[in-house]
Amino acid sequence: IAVLCFPEFRLAVVQLHVTSVKADNLSRARGLVKEAAGRGSQLVLLPECFNSPYGTGFFSQYAERIPGESTQLLSETAKENQVYLVGGSIPEEDGGKLYNSCTVFGPDGELILKHRKIHLFDIDVPGKIRFQESETLTPGDRLSTFQTPFCKVGVGICYDMRFAELAQLYSRSGCQLLVYPGAFNMTTGPAHWELLQRARALDNQLYVATASPARDEASSYVAWGHSSVVNPWGEVISKAGPEEAVIYADVDLQYLADIRQQIPVTAQRRDDLYAVTSLPGAAS
Numbered sequence: 001i002a003v004l005c006f007p008e009f010r011l012a013v014v015q016l017h018v019t020s021v022k023a024d025n026l027s028r029a030r031g032l033v034k035e036a037a038g039r040g041s042q043l044v045l046l047p048e049c050f051n052s053p054y055g056t057g058f059f060s061q062y063a064e065r066i067p068g069e070s071t072q073l074l075s076e077t078a079k080e081n082q083v084y085l086v087g088g089s090i091p092e093e094d095g096g097k098l099y100n101s102c103t104v105f106g107p108d109g110e111l112i113l114k115h116r117k118i119h120l121f122d123i124d125v126p127g128k129i130r131f132q133e134s135e136t137l138t139p140g141d142r143l144s145t146f147q148t149p150f151c152k153v154g155v156g157i158c159y160d161m162r163f164a165e166l167a168q169l170y171s172r173s174g175c176q177l178l179v180y181p182g183a184f185n186m187t188t189g190p191a192h193w194e195l196l197q198r199a200r201a202l203d204n205q206l207y208v209a210t211a212s213p214a215r216d217e218a219s220s221y222v223a224w225g226h227s228s229v230v231n232p233w234g235e236v237i238s239k240a241g242p243e244e245a246v247i248y249a250d251v252d253l254q255y256l257a258d259i260r261q262q263i264p265v266t267a268q269r270r271d272d273l274y275a276v277t278s279l280p281g282a283a284s
C-alpha cells in the first residue's frame with residue numbers, strides 16, 4: 001500500500017480589511033480566498049471577527065447562529081477552491097449566549113471544527129487600553145484540533161495565544177501547525193504580537209500562523225495588522241504590513257522534523273518532575 005506523504009504545503013493568510021458592512025466583508029473574503037487558492041494555497045486562514053467590526057458593542061448586532069449566513073459562505077468558498085479554510089472568527093449566538101467562534105471547513109465544504117475562544121480578552125492597561133470581552137461573550141470550554149492530509153492543526157483565537165499551556169497541549173497531541181486568528185491593538189500589538197508567536201513556535205518547535213484584520217485608523221478598535229507565519233526555529237518567514245494583504249508561506253514538515261531532531265527538547269522533557277495536562281471534557 002502506497003503511503004501518501006505531504007512533507008510540504010502552502011499556507012495563505014488573508015489580512016482582510018474589515019468594515020461595518022457585513023456583506024462586503026463576506027464578498028471580499030471570498031475573493032481573497034480565491035486569489036490565495038489560485039496561487040497554490042491548500043490551507044487558508046482568515047482574521048478574528050472577519051465579518052464584523054471588533055468590539056463588545058458590535059458582537060450582538062453581527063452575531064449569527066452556526067450554520068448561518070457567514071459560515072454558509074465559508075463552506076461554499078472552501079469547496080469552490082478546494083482548500084481547508086480556517087474561517088477566522090465570527091460572533092456566534094447560541095441559546096441566548098454569544099461566543100467568539102472559529103469554524104474550519106474542509107475542501108468538500110463540510111464543517112470540521114468549531115472553536116469557541118476559551119480565554120476571553122479582559123485586560124486593563126491604565127491610560128492605554130481597557131477591554132472586557134466578558135461583558136458580552138461567554139468562553140468556550142474545549143480544546144480544538146483538526147486533521148488534514150498535511151498535518152494536524154491546533155486552533156486558538158487571539159488572547160488564547162497568550163496561554164503557553166494550550167499550545168503545548170496541542171503540540172503534544174501531534175499538531176505541527178497552530179493557527180490563531182487575532183486582532184491585537186496599537187498597545188499590545190507592537191509589544192507582544194510577534195514575540196508571542198515566536199515564543200509559541202520555538203517552545204513547541206512547530207509552525208504558527210496568525211491572521212489579523214487590516215489596520216483601520218478610523219475604527220473604534222484599531223487592529224495592529226502584521227499577520228505572520230513563524231517557523232519551528234522561531235523565525236518569521238512571512239509577514240504582512242498594516243494594510244490589506246494576502247501573505248504566503250510554505251510549511252515544510254521535513255524541516256520541522258530536522259529541528260526536533262537537532263534540538264530534542266521534546267524527548268528531554270522531565271516528565272518525572274512536571275506535567276501540563278488537559279482535564280476530562282477539555283479535549284476536542
Ligand SMILES: O=C(O)CCC(=O)C(=O)O
Pocket residue numbers: 048120121157158159160162182183184185188189192
Ligand atoms: O492579548 C492581546 O493583547 C490582544 C487580544 C485581543 O485583541 C483579543 O483577544 O481579541
